[in-house]
Amino acid sequence: MTSLPLYDDRDDLAVKPRKISRKATGADAVFEHSARAIGATMLVITGSIGVFLAYQSIPTLRRYGFSFFTTETWQPEVDVVGIAAVLCGTVSIAAVALTIAFPLALATSLYISEYAPARIKSTLVSLVDLMAAVPSIVYGLWGYFLVMPHASAFSLWLHQHLGWVWFFKVGADPDAAIWDQSRYIGSAFCAGIAVAMMVLPMSCAVMRQVFSQTPPGEKEAALALGATRWGMIRAVVLPFGRGGIIGGTMLGLGRALGETIAVVLIVSPEYLIKPRILEIGTSSVASLIAGRFGEATDAQLSALLTAGFVLFLITLVINTMAAIIVNRSRSGAETD
Amino acid sequence: MATTVPEAATSLPSSSAGPTTHRPQLDDDQPPARPRPGLGRATSEERFVAIGAWVSSFAIAWVITHRVLPMPGTPWLLVVWFLVGLATSAVSTALVGRRTDIVDRVAGSLITGGALIVGAALFSTVGFIFKQGWEPLTHLSFWVDDMTGVGPRDPLGKGGVLHAVLGSVIELGIAIAITVPLGVGTAVFMTEVGGKFARIVRTIVEAMTALPSIVAGLFIYTTLIVALGVPKSGFAGAMAISVMMLPIIARASDVVLRVVPGGLREASLALGSSRWRTVWHVVLPTARPGLATALILGVARGVGETSPVLLTSGAASFVVVNPTDGVMTSLPLYIFETVRSGEPLLIQRAYGAASILLILVLVLFVTARLLARPRSNTSRRLRLTAFRKSS
Numbered sequence: 001m002t003s004l005p006l007y008d009d010r011d012d013l014a015v016k017p018r019k020i021s022r023k024a025t026g027a028d029a030v031f032e033h034s035a036r037a038i039g040a041t042m043l044v045i046t047g048s049i050g051v052f053l054a055y056q057s058i059p060t061l062r063r064y065g066f067s068f069f070t071t072e073t074w075q076p077e078v079d080v081v082g083i084a085a086v087l088c089g090t091v092s093i094a095a096v097a098l099t100i101a102f103p104l105a106l107a108t109s110l111y112i113s114e115y116a117p118a119r120i121k122s123t124l125v126s127l128v129d130l131m132a133a134v135p136s137i138v139y140g141l142w143g144y145f146l147v148m149p150h151a152s153a154f155s156l157w158l159h160q161h162l163g164w165v166w167f168f169k170v171g172a173d174p175d176a177a178i179w180d181q182s183r184y185i186g187s188a189f190c191a192g193i194a195v196a197m198m199v200l201p202m203s204c205a206v207m208r209q210v211f212s213q214t215p216p217g218e219k220e221a222a223l224a225l226g227a228t229r230w231g232m233i234r235a236v237v238l239p240f241g242r243g244g245i246i247g248g249t250m251l252g253l254g255r256a257l258g259e260t261i262a263v264v265l266i267v268s269p270e271y272l273i274k275p276r277i278l279e280i281g282t283s284s285v286a287s288l289i290a291g292r293f294g295e296a297t298d299a300q301l302s303a304l305l306t307a308g309f310v311l312f313l314i315t316l317v318i319n320t321m322a323a324i325i326v327n328r329s330r331s332g333a334e335t336d
Numbered sequence: 337m338a339t340t341v342p343e344a345a346t347s348l349p350s351s352s353a354g355p356t357t358h359r360p361q362l363d364d365d366q367p368p369a370r371p372r373p374g375l376g377r378a379t380s381e382e383r384f385v386a387i388g389a390w391v392s393s394f395a396i397a398w399v400i401t402h403r404v405l406p407m408p409g410t411p412w413l414l415v416v417w418f419l420v421g422l423a424t425s426a427v428s429t430a431l432v433g434r435r436t437d438i439v440d441r442v443a444g445s446l447i448t449g450g451a452l453i454v455g456a457a458l459f460s461t462v463g464f465i466f467k468q469g470w471e472p473l474t475h476l477s478f479w480v481d482d483m484t485g486v487g488p489r490d491p492l493g494k495g496g497v498l499h500a501v502l503g504s505v506i507e508l509g510i511a512i513a514i515t516v517p518l519g520v521g522t523a524v525f526m527t528e529v530g531g532k533f534a535r536i537v538r539t540i541v542e543a544m545t546a547l548p549s550i551v552a553g554l555f556i557y558t559t560l561i562v563a564l565g566v567p568k569s570g571f572a573g574a575m576a577i578s579v580m581m582l583p584i585i586a587r588a589s590d591v592v593l594r595v596v597p598g599g600l601r602e603a604s605l606a607l608g609s610s611r612w613r614t615v616w617h618v619v620l621p622t623a624r625p626g627l628a629t630a631l632i633l634g635v636a637r638g639v640g641e642t643s644p645v646l647l648t649s650g651a652a653s654f655v656v657v658n659p660t661d662g663v664m665t666s667l668p669l670y671i672f673e674t675v676r677s678g679e680p681l682l683i684q685r686a687y688g689a690a691s692i693l694l695i696l697v698l699v700l701f702v703t704a705r706l707l708a709r710p711r712s713n714t715s716r717r718l719r720l721t722a723f724r725k726s727s
Contacts, residue, residue, distance in 0.1 A: 293647055
């Protein structure tokens, strides 16, 4: 038999609403606090690097002022240091790398997502990932010993036939009976080829991922309307994946700017602003640091750290923009 | 056969009242039906033209490079072959098709050609390193000896890279011990605890993935070695690798944990388990293959990175087991130092070391792929094939 609960009219026994709380108790509290502690540790470690770099740059910038960005030479022994030349070298190497890597990455990602037979698709994706995992020193060896002889011969050919273009000029006689190969090696062009191999898999992976998210219905609609495969790619896949193409290329650019060891192996260091990418001698910020840290005094170390900080800031801006562009293209995919 | 049906139907007398169905009358004298060509698949003639264009253009390219113009060497032959092949396939398509077909054919060839170039570059890299590094790998001493007292001109039978391999393993071990708990823990914090503070951490971590590896090395060099007076050692090198790997691993784990279906978490919480148990028994096991892949790829990145250790660990030519006891070399650093020496025999050793490094990366990579494969699916496929074989 059920009976109604007998309510008491006394105040101290009145029903009160249960207290609702999201606050963790017991083991959960321990978990939450330790997770927060780990996150805080991570924040301290990574954040301190940025803060430290910025803090170390202050004395350098105060000492050299804006001329730090306009001086070409790096001669700490006579107190003249500047990163104009190494910044230009970094940009020219990255430009060569992107010129080579962008069309190849686009072609490879289109091939994998649109042309390759379904059976080998996953293998190809793995191969591209493997390419990204190959250490940069290996690409450096490849670029220095296998590619550089061919690249210098190709540089000579470019110089002979397109020498009137200002960035293909070389300070040597292109039609000499015995060509001076030593003028054509160790150039930004040679380094750019090796760096392109590291940029390529990165941007290819991003592009392929975005291409594979193309709505199949639109692709089929284009084909059903009689488009050829290329017509379908041009009308559907490329416009849809534009964000991925731009973002992937910019991520690759970020990688290309910071690449060290292949550049150090290949180029012969020279601190001059020069647009002649085929000629021997150039330098990048990363190779400057790798080459000069050993004999550096405290003040010079601070100058090198400033150079590294500038490089970090450039990479950070590029990566952030790339992430925004890629994310925007993806969020657009989810709405329709 | 389908085409004969209407004829057979119309040939029948249509005087019978009402719609009726007739069985098709099969004619025994008719030739057998031709199979319909698949939709969208190239006919044999089209395939012949496509392949023939490339074969003939190879011949033309050979004539151009080796007989008409002075362009010796395989690279030029390949370049000219590609260009002539594009032209030939365009012309052969123009014979039967319109402009759209020509553009389609040329674009397809360009894209396939680009992919082939990338594949060739990858295989030439791996093949070149192994071809050059094969000779040192055949000597036993290369695997079990170090470079103590080995001169630059000594034969390959003397000395080896054991010290570099050990150094790499020790430095990487320390780096893994630091980065994996911190990185995965941060990812758990960012995805499972959340909140305003987690968003700040995520922003900073994502920003720090842009840190170039050489700057990570320079940071450790300036703080640990110059300011705190820690000697150049395996420990300093491991710290530099850790600083480089931390954001990479944290970010990759974060991505993996974020794709764990929310329904699983909610089901676990709804059954009354605590949040901590949900993370430990539901989220982490679900993400295990993805986490393993992310970690291994991060480790593969760390093992091959030269620039952080170049600044911090110093180069030793002998086996060092204690990471805090003076200089310690590692595989990428050993390769870099020996290549810079310019001695042919030392460079050959560098190729051998590069082969070992590549093998290491390949093993890590294949392990990551095997772990990433959905397990239930493969076992089911295996069972199916076993079933088919038995029946």
